[in-house]
Amino acid sequence: MFKNVRLYRLGRPFGLDADALEARLDERRFRPCGPLETTTMGWSAPLGDGSTALVHAVSGCFLICARKQERLLPSAAVAEALEERVNDLETAEARDVGRAERRRLREQIMAEMLPRAFTRSRRTLLYVDTEAGWLVVDAGSDRQAEDVISLLRETIETLPARPPAPRMEPPKVMTGWLLNGDAPSDFQIGDACELRDVSDTASLIRCRGQDLGSEEILAHLRVGKQVLKLALSWDERLDFVLAEDMSLKRLRVGDALLNEIDDGDLEPAARMDAELAILALQLRELIARLDAIFGLVGDGDAGGTPDPIPQTEPAPAVSVPSSAEPPPWVE
Template sequence: MFFRNLTLLRFSPAVAQDLARLDEALADHRLRPCGPMELFTRGFVPPIGREADSPLTHAVKHFTWFTAGGADKLLPAAVVNDELHRRVQKIAEQEGRKVGGRERKRRREDLLNELLPRAFVRDSRLSGYVDTAAGWLVLDTAGRKAAETVLTQLREALGSFPAVPLAPEEGPRVLLTDWLANGTLPAGLALGDVVELRDPGSNAGAIARCRRQDLESEEIKEHLRNGKQVFQLGLVFDGRLSFVLGEDLVVRHLKLLDVVLDELADSAPDAAAELDARFALFSLEVERLLGRMAEWFALPRPKDA
């Protein structure tokens, strides 16, 4: 269940107390199948177990894991447009008349109503967890749109969930560039082998993306001397986690290194126990990383009103 990406939001101690009812709140928002005439449905699914009555949250210490689900009908616009074109052409040939805009629109709606019940359904899952001790919402995505969708689902279920984006007091891009240019990485951090450098002066400026690259090489230094800044930087934390940190403070390509994986028990009695152990190990490792990120970038936790 290890997350590959971390989009982060924060919430206050009062909000953390309210999250004690998270499992109860999600119960009324369980994912249901798409109806015949629905394009999609959204809801929550059990993070562990597939039974209909499985809990919608799984807690280890002060971490509560949940999974947002979606069901989307696959009805590509190109398919609809091609079929509509064939039908309009048939009318023109058989009746000798041109189909106007209003009729075309009506026939398109009729076609959608005809095709929707037969469309394939694609299921999606996006996991996240709340750390009520430190006030973190952690979502397994690097996409802003996906994160906003899950946040909306949580707010609908809870009635209110004032989690807010990170508000760093230290400019992430400036710090990342300084770490790379001057070797001023905080204790416990080491450079990885990935970097994205951009000319900050223009959206159309030069971009250099390097992978499996020695980040202390002369080539990288030359880019920095030419004024490029770091927008993404590969890092290793305490020899236990590797990841790429963006200037948006999204953690991408997160990986637990072998020294951490070796701490997992050799075997678990069942799949649920294995997932529980993995979540416990993962959340504790990420807790340490997020605590240090809060120090490096001065990330304040929201205060109660």
């Protein structure tokens, strides 16, 4: 279900039950891009197109899904069409096309090309663990996660959530695990890591399929390199790569846990329900374990007294307006 994990600590109890959250999300339900829109973003059913519910609740967690659609209009295509039109004008009218006229031509070209541009959608799953006080986002980058968090904050009007600020520096802790061989007994070191020289941030070494206890790796650590990312297996339940920002990449549930839901007779919705229940409970325990090691909840970062979310009318659904500038070309 989740391939990546980015954590956000809730500053206070969430304050909405599943029904109230459903009502808020429905005000920002996803709709496709209009002919002249470059991007729209909203909420879709986490269980897929066969469902209409925007919130799936299980084990104290609310699973939701953000969907973003973009029109793919490469800047190179706009630039080429612009140059052709400018050349035609200059040839036909024997004059130079000024900067202001170029801008108008560019806007005109984009208005002509946008309705015919292909669209691409991306779904991002996330869930709120109301019992443990964490927001868990399946995002491979900070930008993707922040887009979703911003949408959720706009939708429910307030969301005091921020990334963990560990008291123990993750690179130093993970470097010690390799250099001293003193990783906690419930964590097994994998075969991949990323090392960086503290005195030269441009010096980066990526290792995969390696024995991380070998003399070659240890030699890099002894001369000052630190571990930025480290492949780990936790208690034979979850495999992942832990990064210095406490995000998890290449997350995979252990075979023993997968066997618990390896039932071909399960309907897709029932299977997803079982997967979420297992994943959420395991991640809840893993996050608590990481908190015990790294101190994820820094001073002054605890939940404190409940401050419920104001029950005002939600903002109307809006989309990102089209711009005169073409959307960035993302591979």
